[in-house]
Amino acid sequence: MREHWGSKVGFVLAALGSAIGLGTLWKFPYVVGDNGGGVFLLFYTFFTLTLGIPLFIGELIIGRRTQRGAVGSFASLAGQSSPWRVVGWFGVLSAFFILSYYCIVAGWGLNYLMLSLNQFYEIRSSAQIASTFGRLYEAGDVSLFWGTIFLLLTFGVVYQGIRKGIEQWSRILMVLLLLLLVALCIYSFTLSGFSEALQFLFRFKWRELQYSGILQALGLSLFTLSLAQGVIITYGSYLPPNSDLPKAALIVGIAVVLISFLTVLVIYPVVFTFHLPINEGAGLIFETMPVLFASLPGAMVLSVLFFTLFVFAALTSSIALLEVVVANLIDLYGLSRPKAAIFSSVALFFVSIPCALAGSGALFKEWLPMYGVNFFGTLDALVSNWLLPLGALLTSLFLGWRLPSCLVREEFKRGSIFGKIYGGWIFLIRWIVPMAILLVFIYESKIYSFDK
Ligand code: TRP
DSSP states (O other), rough: OOOOSOOHHHHHHHHHHHHHHHHHIIIHHHHHHHTTHHHHHHHHHHIIIIHHHHHHHHHHHHHHHOOOOOHHHHHHOOOOTOOOOOOOOHHHHHHHHHHHHHHHHHHHHHHHHHHTTTTTTTTOOOHHHHHHHHHHHHHHHHOOOOOHHHHHHHHHHHHSSSOOHHHHHHHHHHHHHHHHHHHHHHHTTSSHHHHHHHHHHOOOOOOOOTTTHHHHHHHHHHHTTTTTTSSSHHHOOOOTTOOOOHHHHHHHHHHHHHHHHHHHHHHHHHHHHHTTSSSOGGHHHHHHHHHHHTTTTTTTHHHHHHHHHHHHHHHHHHHHHHHHHHHHHHHHHHOOHHHHHHHHHHHHHHHHHHHHTTTTTTSSSTTHHHHSSHHHHHHHIIIIIHHHHHHHHHEEEEEISSOOHHHHHHHHHTTTTTTGGHHHHHHEEEEEEEEHHHHHHHHHHTTSSSOO
């Protein structure tokens, strides 16, 4: 018998643990800033509700039905040699690329943990505190050092097999993180920049919308829900047959949106109060949070706590990401777990080197001028803007058109109080999800121009 989750709460928390990570805490805030605030938030929420959550349900259906992992589940539904297996492979590839820069960003978190212990923000101005990140970004060796430590942590957990301990820990720590965010949000509310931040976040200036922001909103929505990578399929395969899939997906999806909003509500008031630059890109969270902490009593305790939770949130996601790669190597090539874990971690280390050195320009100097983004950004864009949407597109086509609809209907309705919305859901999966993704692709690739 395949092992199953101990409880429904356990499953929801595990799915949340994989979802809440650097996507929510680090990427979401700066992408919102880069794309002008309100309109982007609107698109992100819209995509999560209409594409993300339906796909989440779909992946759970595939997983619970087949009781297999990513590549295996497509194979068992479509046939051993079916081309649909490629969809599983896309997921493995995306997970690998994501991890290579994920480690570096999480490593920055470790570095800030260290800095907090040293109380680096004492007797410095907010501008000086914020500029610390620039230093770090340009110090490739330091980035690589911390990134490698984080990679080793991830490796250590995955090497030992699945995560009884981690599961328990992530429950406690995710709740702590949430409480801390709420507390900080209440504090941010008292800052003088709060209303300015609200205006920035909730006023819709359509004219400021860059259309590429739409593709980013789509990619980010898939990224934060950990979709199109086989993780949710795998998690679904550990679900008992009578669990309510639509309900679980709704809870996770809405929780992710709420926590994302909470994060920006903590960060942007600080940005406006201390006059930090708005579109600061990748460093945003590392620049604003220490400034916020420095202005609070008990700065050291708070910032140590925050960055500990930050690293932990990243770890609960990175473990799942590495597990995607490792599990498939084990399944498909018969490698032992230790071998698969060592092999993929070593490969990851090498790919993470150019990511770590991206800011310093020590490696691939011509990358940025040539592609317009550095190596790091190229990987992120490749995955978030192309691989994930493509994987999501194929998954929705598979669910909507390839699988027998009686099978899909049965799985959707089994044990669910949302059985009545099946019609709406399958319509979304069949038509809206694929068309929306296609439209975004067409727009992005400039095959056809929608501009007047
Ligand atoms: N959702 C995670 C985050 O927001 C990152 C992520 C993307 C992920 N794909 C995943 C985590 C697959 C686990 C598995 O940070």
